[in-house]
Amino acid sequence: MKKNIILLVSVLLFVLLLVGASVLYQKFSEDYAGGGLTELPGTPETTAVPETTGQEDTPGEETAPPETTSDTASANPEVTAEPEQSISAPDFTVIDGEGNEVRLHDRIGRPIVLNFWATWCPYCLKEMPTFETVYKDYHGEVEFMMIDATDGKRETVEGAKAFIESQGYTFPVYYDTADSAAVAYGAYALPTTFFISADGNTIFYASGQINEETLRRGIEMIKEK
Numbered sequence: 001m002k003k004n005i006i007l008l009v010s011v012l013l014f015v016l017l018l019v020g021a022s023v024l025y026q027k028f029s030e031d032y033a034g035g036g037l038t039e040l041p042g043t044p045e046t047t048a049v050p051e052t053t054g055q056e057d058t059p060g061e062e063t064a065p066p067e068t069t070s071d072t073a074s075a076n077p078e079v080t081a082e083p084e085q086s087i088s089a090p091d092f093t094v095i096d097g098e099g100n101e102v103r104l105h106d107r108i109g110r111p112i113v114l115n116f117w118a119t120w121c122p123y124c125l126k127e128m129p130t131f132e133t134v135y136k137d138y139h140g141e142v143e144f145m146m147i148d149a150t151d152g153k154r155e156t157v158e159g160a161k162a163f164i165e166s167q168g169y170t171f172p173v174y175y176d177t178a179d180s181a182a183v184a185y186g187a188y189a190l191p192t193t194f195f196i197s198a199d200g201n202t203i204f205y206a207s208g209q210i211n212e213e214t215l216r217r218g219i220e221m222i223k224e225k
Helices: 002-033 122-138 157-167 180-185 212-223
Strands: 034-039 093-095 101-103 112-117 143-148 173-175 192-196 203-208
Touching: 034 212, 093 180, 112 122, 112 180, 112 212, 122 143, 122 212, 157 173, 192 212, 203 212
Parallel strands: 112 143, 143 173
Antiparallel strands: 034 203, 093 101, 093 173, 112 192, 192 203
């Protein structure tokens, strides 16, 4: 009788462990996918930025940006309350496919979508068809800047350009060869997307892969500013 009770208790404990593991797995999976929209409470320069860049992350591994939160892309993300004071979008300089320097502040005047990505990031690649679709719908109305995390080793301009051409993507791609954009926005987790209003004073971000609904929602939010 005692052996039966011990066996029953053991089985119950095992079931509870399985349930707990399932809940934790679901939670971590949601955090990994990312995709919710959050308004920045302060300038990105005030965020603690690690000394290392994204090239030291494990290929395909995604981590949340410092001191930020995220929701799943498939859920209905809740946007945090607006800060009492607007913030100004930090400037940076990247290069285009022809090697010309491009400054973010030269694009101020229209809503801007910044997406930080790399070819070694699977979640980045999964969301790119969505960006291509939405870019075509908003072309001429919203500026898109697809910022490649180009470190010259793990990610090269030549490799990234070859990938974009092979996929037939038409959205504008820029190369962050000097880490200017990544440092300005603390964008060391990939993918990460920022939505900047036309006056450059309101910024929302989404950490992780986002779906089309979330991307369009972010654009409409900055168009209203």
